[in-house]
Amino acid sequence: MTGDFAGALSILRKDILIELRTRQALLAMTLFALLTVLILAFAFEPTREEVKAIGPGLLWVAFAFSGTIGLEHTLSTEREEGGMEALLLAPVDRGMIYLAKAAANIVFMTAAEVVTLPFFVVFYNADIASFLPELLLVNLLGTIGFCAVGTLLSVVTAQTKMRGVLLPVILFPMIVPVFLAAVEGTSALFRGDAPSGAIRLLAVYDIVFLAVGFMTFGFVVEE
């Protein structure tokens, strides 16, 4: 078990190291999130009051889109030069490989979100300073749920003839609970309420799907 854990950690370390050297995924994800925020500003031209109502949904639309790009990217790096086969040959439990891959996706997506938030504040004149820690917690829980399901489904859709095209088609209906809870939780923060209901639902979602992903990843990658 400790060997598995060390293996998972080194997979995570490897993914982060590659990303720090190439910066491919992070750059694409962050730019895409920023562009979404920009385009939605053109689409709605919200006033300061309206930002409180539509801001949370807008942020999560941007996060979900950029997260999908990230999921596709981390997988395509493994496809090149048989990286996935090499990973599977490692003496590490398949479930732990899944957790490591999900953790890498969570790290990248969170990084893109953290860069996007200040731009959101500037473009929309939004005031998030008073509840920043709670906002980051809701974001993190939402991101974990998104990546728990996304990491597994991206490996499934990568094996279809249409590659990544099908990922959003199956991923978006599956993350409806994450999306609703994260948006509701963020809205509650903008209104000055505590997002306890959202946090509870997100925590349940995260635990359920991390556990199911851990158990089923072996079936998804077996050759």
Next chain:
Amino acid sequence: MNRNRALIDSILLILLGALMVADLFLIFRFAPVERTMGPIQKIFYFHVPSAWVAFLAFFVTFLASVTYLVTKRESHDCVASSSAAVGMLFCTIVLVTGPIWGKPVWGIWWTWDPRLTSTLVLWFIYVAYLLIRSYLPGARRATLSAVVGIFGFLNVPLVYMSIRWWRTQHPQPVLAGGEGSGLDPRMKLVFFFSLFVFTLLYYVIVRLRVRLGSLEARASRLLEERRLP
């Protein structure tokens, strides 16, 4: 063995046909017309049984997906995919009949109520399930769709819980509810008859599809054998 199966299938089909005609007669002739809603209320005898069948079908897909991963028997995969396809059909019926009833009774086609929204999300999940299935290479199809089938069904309660934060407009269950929610006994009889007929319809279609699947598998095995020597 196969002969017996075919015989049972024919008997089931004839029985089903007769029961469906009887169901239509009961719905439009025997059941009383509802006082406030008028004849549009009769859609209830199609809408609710279809919803029940859709949920049952997706649950069967989930169970068959789990047992497929455990046993790796092809027939379980066949049950999972057939049940998902039939469930999708009934889910579509639910989503079409609902607004037809909603427009005259509520005055609107659609509302973002937990039941309506969950059914719509469910529809999207199983459309994606069937789409992914059709694009997966044969050797990996069964295993990967089983995993998607499990993920899809585990989502159902969470989708429902997350959407419940919005207000509910859907009628509360009238069958087991408290006072004032009772149905006319004739309506109740017709409803349960309809429920039974729809469930039988589901069973017969899935049964036929599974048989078709096993015949297809056998045909390709025979072709394979002929090609070998």
